[in-house]
Amino acid sequence: xxxxxxxxxxxxxxxxxxxxxxxxxxxxxxxxxxxxxxxxxxxxxxxxxxxxxxxxxxxxxxxxxxxxxxxxxxxxxxxxxxxxxxxxxxxxxxxxxxxxxxxxxxxxxxxxxxxxxxxxxxxxxxxxxxxxxxxxxxxxxxxxxxxxxxxxxxxxxxxxxxxxxxxxxxxxxxxxxxxxxxxxxxxxxxxxxxxxxxxxxxxxxxxxxxxxxxxxxxxxxxxxxxxxxxxxxxxxxxxxxxxxxxxxxxxxxxxx
Amino acid sequence: xxxxxxxxxxxxxxxxxxxxxxxxxxxxxxxxxxxxxxxxxxxxxxxxxxxxxxxxxxxxxxxxxxxxxxxxxxxxxxxxxxxxxxxxxxxxxxxxxxxxxxxxxxxxxxxxxxxxxxxxxxxxxxxxxxxxxxxxxxxxxxxxxxxxxxxxxxxxxxxxxxxxxxxxxxxxxxxxxxxxxxxxxxxxxxxxxxxxxxxxxxxxxxxxxxxxxxxxxxxxxxxxxxxxxxxxxxxxxxxxxxxxxxxxxxxxxxxxxxxxxxxxxxxxxxxxxxxxxxxxxxxxxxxxxxxxxxxxxxxxxxxxxxxxxxxxxxxxxxxxxxxxxxxxxxxxxxxxxxxxxxxxxxxxxxxxxxxxxxxxxxxxxxxxxxxxxxxxxxxxx
Numbered sequence: 001x002x003x004x005x006x007x008x009x010x011x012x013x014x015x016x017x018x019x020x021x022x023x024x025x026x027x028x029x030x031x032x033x034x035x036x037x038x039x040x041x042x043x044x045x046x047x048x049x050x051x052x053x054x055x056x057x058x059x060x061x062x063x064x065x066x067x068x069x070x071x072x073x074x075x076x077x078x079x080x081x082x083x084x085x086x087x088x089x090x091x092x093x094x095x096x097x098x099x100x101x102x103x104x105x106x107x108x109x110x111x112x113x114x115x116x117x118x119x120x121x122x123x124x125x126x127x128x129x130x131x132x133x134x135x136x137x138x139x140x141x142x143x144x145x146x147x148x149x150x151x152x153x154x155x156x157x158x159x160x161x162x163x164x165x166x167x168x169x170x171x172x173x174x175x176x177x178x179x180x181x182x183x184x185x186x187x188x189x190x191x192x193x194x195x196x197x198x199x200x201x202x203x204x205x206x207x208x209x210x211x212x213x214x215x216x217x218x219x220x221x222x223x224x225x226x227x228x229x230x231x232x233x234x235x236x237x238x239x240x241x242x243x244x245x246x247x248x249x250x251x252x253x254x255x256x
Numbered sequence: 257x258x259x260x261x262x263x264x265x266x267x268x269x270x271x272x273x274x275x276x277x278x279x280x281x282x283x284x285x286x287x288x289x290x291x292x293x294x295x296x297x298x299x300x301x302x303x304x305x306x307x308x309x310x311x312x313x314x315x316x317x318x319x320x321x322x323x324x325x326x327x328x329x330x331x332x333x334x335x336x337x338x339x340x341x342x343x344x345x346x347x348x349x350x351x352x353x354x355x356x357x358x359x360x361x362x363x364x365x366x367x368x369x370x371x372x373x374x375x376x377x378x379x380x381x382x383x384x385x386x387x388x389x390x391x392x393x394x395x396x397x398x399x400x401x402x403x404x405x406x407x408x409x410x411x412x413x414x415x416x417x418x419x420x421x422x423x424x425x426x427x428x429x430x431x432x433x434x435x436x437x438x439x440x441x442x443x444x445x446x447x448x449x450x451x452x453x454x455x456x457x458x459x460x461x462x463x464x465x466x467x468x469x470x471x472x473x474x475x476x477x478x479x480x481x482x483x484x485x486x487x488x489x490x491x492x493x494x495x496x497x498x499x500x501x502x503x504x505x506x507x508x509x510x511x512x513x514x515x516x517x518x519x520x521x522x523x524x525x526x527x528x529x530x531x532x533x534x535x536x537x538x539x540x541x542x543x544x545x546x547x548x549x550x551x552x553x554x555x556x557x558x559x560x561x562x563x564x565x566x567x568x569x570x571x572x573x574x575x576x577x578x579x580x581x582x583x584x585x586x587x588x589x590x591x592x593x594x595x596x597x598x599x600x601x602x603x604x605x606x607x608x609x610x611x612x613x614x615x616x617x618x619x620x621x622x623x624x625x626x627x628x629x630x631x632x633x634x635x636x637x
Contacts, residue, residue: 002363009360016353017346089344093401096309096338097361099327255312 006098006107014081014111023077024115027070027158028123034066035127039134046138058218059140060150063131067154067215068191070123071161071208074116075182078165081112082247083175095256105248109166113159120158124151146217146229153214153229160233161186163240164207170247200224211236260322261287261335261408261440263308267317270303270464277303278464280317285442285459287408290435292455292472293444296557300464301444302340305413308442309338321409333362337402338411342394342418347387351378351397354386359404372400377426391418399427409440416450428454448553452476462557479552484525486518486532487541499537506531517541 014020042062046054085091085108098104128151132139140147169178186208193203203209204225213225213232227235263285270278278300285291295301306312308319310326321329321336329335345354355369373379376396381389386397395418402410412431416424431454435441445451451458451472458475460468468475486503488496500510500518508523520528525544532539 005361005363009357012353012357012360013346013349016350016357017348019348084346088346089341090346092306092309092311092340093338093344093358094361095311096326096336096340097333097358099310099329099332256306 003103003107006103007111010108010111013108014115017084019080019084020077020115023073023080024119027073027077028119028126029070030073031064031066031070031123031158032127032130034069035063035131036066036134038065039063039131043135043138052221056218056221057138058216058220059132059135059138060128060147060217061215062135063128064124064150064154064215066127067157067212071158072183072187074120074158074162075165075186076179077116078112078162079169079175079178079182081108082166082169083173083178086173087175092256101252102248105170105251109163109244112166113163116162117155117159120162121152121155123158124154127154140217144217149229150215150217153233156233157211157214157236160211160236160240161208164236164243167240167243167245167247171243171250205235207236207239210239263319263321263409263440263442264323265304265308265317265319268304268307268314268319269316270300270307270312271315276464278307278314278461281461281464281466282317283459283466283469285440286457287440288435288438289456290431290441290443290454291457291459292451293442293459293461294446294448294451294553295444295461295467296446299462299557301446301461302413303464304461305338305340305411305442305444308411309336309340331362333358333364333407334405335407336409336411337405337407338413339395339398339402339415340411340413342391342398345386345389345394345397348385350383351386351389351400352382354397355400355404358401362405364404368404368406372403375403376400392420392423395419395423395427399430407439410434410442412441412443414444414446416445416447424450448550452549460553460556467556475552476549479549482521483545484520484523484528485513485541485543485545486520486528486539487516488518489538489540490516495537498535499532502531502535502537503528519545 039059039062042057046057049057085094094104095101128142128147132141142148142151165178165182168182169175172178172181190203190206190208193199194206194209195203210225210227210232213227214229216229225232265284266282268278268281269276281300281304293301293304303312304319307314308321308326318325320326326332326336345351349357352369352373355372356366359366359369370379370382373382376399378393378396378400381393386394389397395415399412399415402412415427415431419427428450431441431443435456443451443455445454452475455472457471458468459466470478486499488499496516496518503510503518503520503523506523506527508528509521511519511521513519523531525542529539529542532542
């Protein structure tokens, strides 16, 4: 079974359902739109900030403010790509055609991740440039130190979120279950754990808290993270790897 | 035609927790014939199909195709095609995209997709999302998927579910054509009547265990021949033995039923009467009977049905009992499971043959087959 055949097939699958367009489109629009909105608001509020906050003002990170909401659409994309196979029963036809389950799962994930990466990168660059345009003289330049890293990191972050969701969906199989776990996790649990001082020590190692470090250029005032931007991304990668390995092991072991 | 496309199960067992879905199942499915896989709902047919396809791992035993486990086959879709579940399609995807994604998996050219869409008659709706498909259209799409790789081995799980009569006829002919081309065709169904006209060979299971593995011809001759029930006075068993030997001598075949009556085949009723008279044996009963295939099948699987309906008691819905003095209400007819068919016109004997071909059972009882629809089977080589 040539992997290229499976990749081709997965590409046909992913482009022939509308949920792909909807979820990825929504991820881009929400991330860019909200980033632009927050950039405008930040520019207007900047004069009222105190000196400390002005010092820690991170124009790059501000333009990525939409990511926290946009990533939810990315999660839905990742979950649907995998769990559609199970909810429709298509998984049996797929696995009957590709008995090598590793080839099947990783081809599917490769295609979806490549698509998420393309959309994530475009979104990240668009959010940055549009956001900076709104910030006027507060804006950062793509050539400034650390800025290009943050913008590329924004695209990688989105991709890793999608990959993590695919891994979790492979483990849980059910759409409802996967979304029911991931949505509260990323929308409630991680932000709360990561921002309450008592739990911050643990919370900062959660995938989104660690991974979003890559999008910061100016570290926040209360920054106590023991890792840098790439270190944070590496922590996120470890989470993704764990989810994917878990998904694969279960797929390999389980009856279809 | 060779053994390289034979499906062979040896001691196949599958347990899900405490529930045993398939137990010690051994059978062979040979090329060149349509093999029917028959059993009540929940008897383990689909589980067996999934194990053949390497989707479920057997708890013990093994199943191979041409000597290899499915997962070890090179480019499996070109060798084995399967219809497992007609609804196993993403509703938002068009029929063509669905088939194309499957074709690409095994390097089948896109042109073949259009071919099979034509074969199953879905070319006009190929671009439509499968969400709006009827169950019958779904079955056709599933069959198209099975045919994609032009495989030598084909598995169909309940392919006629939801099809209209024209569709059923089409599937029937398709199976026969595929088998005539030397392919191995394994079709599951819970309808005996359908298998009787489609299959050449039958594998019957109940509760995951093998009940029968024989040709349809044998199954029919063993189970559907008409018979006469002959009862002699119970008080005189020697009379029964006497008659039995006389009938056997005259070329009849005598089996003893549980209640002591004799089931006689191979002799016409008037002849039985004459022979009894000559032997000076009194008869308490001499009646014509007709066993249908469906009946035989149900009797066979009787002990092996998981989901059995009970009589609806309608507790709490009943009118209060009528005041004494009135006529006693006749007892509701006992819903005995698989009660023998009453020997009158339109009796239960027709169930096995699918409708209009069954008239009242002919007098002059010993027609070799109970229903005209079975005729094509006899002419088969």
